Amino acid sequence: MSTQLPLTGIHSYEHYVSDLARAEAFYTQKLGFKRIGAATSAASEIDGMERLVLAGGPQIHVILSKPIKDWSVAANYLKMHPEGIGFLNFRVSSVDQAVTYLKPRGASFLYTPQVRTDSHGTLKQVAIATALDDVNIRLIEDAGYRGFGPAFKLDQEPGSYTSPLGFINVDHFTCNVRTLQPLTAFYRDVLGFEKFWEIEFHTNDVNPNLPVGSGLYSDVYWHPASNIKFANNEPIAPHYRNSQIDIYCRDNRGSGVQHVAFRVNNIMNTVATMQHSGCNFLASTPSYYERMPARLQRSGFTGTIREDVKALAKQHILVDASAKGYLLQIFSHELARQFQDREAGPLFFEVIQREGDEGFGGGNFRALFETIEVDQIAMHKVAAKLPLELI
């Protein structure tokens, strides 16, 4: 029996959309992706979906899927949720070994292992349900396969695209749930992942006299051999209902993927290009940078930030650090706000540059919470006074 799930990396993720042209335009114009292929007409007929493959970097691929039949997987997802991510696709060295590992651990399979052979070779896959509502996981064995997937015809080889924004890979996926325990049990007991990091934050910790507030508990589970990481959030009291995490779950009509983080080597160049192309990011406040030296000192960081802090402030790039190093990160507005359409969903994107800090910006949670809440207040999501749900 395998001692761990034979994951080797991220293959892609699948984003279900009702407006394919809008989503493709966003990914290509704002995130530097490129369409490299599409589902064949035969596959579209069988799956009831129009699907595009977009590359965002050598190791970043997204499938955009729009329903063309009412019974399709995309249609069923979109009956339940606004647009969002419905499949996370991971590579495994062996589907059979993955099944052997997962079965006794209680995994729920969506189908038995499927093998397809075409002119690119042979690809084997299986899929499992998760504790994240309608988000599923595919496990793909494609070491002997030169294409992207049997359903797709590609104009360009997967892995051959260089991002004009310097996107390298997906650093992590972040998921929001109303209560973390079932999801934690899924990562730990089913997938065999290990706990990597955790944090609890509440605005009332900073000021207990606030009439409103918002908090979350967050943890990260990972698969050390492949470095696949899931960050996970749940709302906490007081003001559970005003937590951005509960608001996400209401907007998404269930739990799901809150953001995808793309890793880059030069975030200032990336953000300058993205801002030029009109991608909207959460703004940080001048006080965030004034408080930064004290925050970095508390983190145990003794090195120097190579970037010019004034220039970082101008671009609203956030800085966090640990004894091991620092990281720079920025978050986009959610797609619902980018498109001014609630049905575009509460998914957003992060850009992250790591300089030795393998954490998740714990020191930025307060700043991030403030900026997300400014956003949510702007969208009239946060109520100043909500009744407690007492009997």
Ligand SMILES: [Fe+2]
């Ligand atoms: Fe993140």
